Amino acid sequence: MEFPELIILDIGHGNCALLIDTEGVVLIDCPPGSVLPETLSHLGITEIAHVLISHADQDHIAGIPQLLLNENIKVNNIHLNSDWLKNTEIWKDVCSALGDARRRSGVNIEVQLTTSTTGRHNVGQVSIQVLAPVPELAAVGVGGKDLADRRLRANSMSAVISLIYNSRRVAIFAGDLDQVGLTNLLKENLDIQADILVFPHHGGRPGSGVNSKAFAQQLCSLVNPKLVIFSIDRSLHKNPNDEIVEGVLLAVPETHIVCTQLSEKCIVNLPDKDSAHLSGLPAKGRMGKKCCGGTILIQIGKDVTAYIPSLDAHREFVARFPNSLCRKFL
Helix, strand or coil: CCCCEEEECCCCCCCCEEEEECCEEEEECCCCCCHHHHHHHHHCCCEEEEEECCCCCHHHHCCHHHHHHCCCCEEEEEECCCCCCCCCHHHHHHHHHHHHHHHHHCCEEECCCCHHHCCCCCCCCCEEEEEECCHHHHHHCCCCECCCCCECCCCCCCCEEEEEECCEEEEEECCCCCHHHHHHHHCCCCCCCCCEEECHHHHCCCCCCCCHHHHHHHHHHHHCCCEEEECCCCCCCCCCCHHHHHHHHHHCCCCEEEECECCCCCCCCCCCCCCCCCCCCCCCCCCCCCECCCCEEEEECCCCEEEECCHHHHHHHHCCCCCCHHHHCC
């Protein structure tokens, strides 16, 4: 292929993205469910060069055993950070699946995804940069404290991954980054402006006692995104949070907001027919007519970025719902 493509999947509550570059494929987060394997099959993808895992929460890792057992997919490398506090059955299953895949098929497993590993995950024209965590925080790990004596929770240590093409930062995947994680990221004095921000924690609250609106304003003022994406399930956790959306639009009022599914806060009764604006790719919300943006295909060119669904078509779709959050605070 001449130019890279980025696909942000509608998998409900969770995160998952595919970078299809000129010399290989990179998977960012691996949630459970059928959408990822259906998408890989739909696109004819049989090999994944790198799997990057932001952190060890279920909605980011629980699809790893299924992926590694898929005989039609070869996985070469998996990169993640340790979380010694995680004691769930899913985490144990993932660790067991990693060990089995390492012994059975030689999958390379690297328990390190930090700023110091930037450059190891490129598979073509896109430069993959890890913005956080820094290695010294990863050495402390989840459950420890940073130099300012702040507790490092799993979300504080969420890997933040960005894609750069032709000297332009195309996208930032913020995982479940919370206020402590953002504060530590800002200490690095990086220019993190990007075209697209996949908002952290699905638009949920960024930590106990944290001002959600101020967090969203701070993050979006730094990133200055043209497009903000919330990866949500319509019926779970009431995401995105109203204060988060308000903070986004206060910081970048011209940005375009897309949720993968229609929040119940935007529309109580779902549309009675399929939406013509959606891409043709698998999406969890499609069968129940729950998609808002659905699965989003982003075509990365030298000078422009094209979106399917187009932002104009999505804007027309959302205009049908007067109570939609992305219009409420304009």
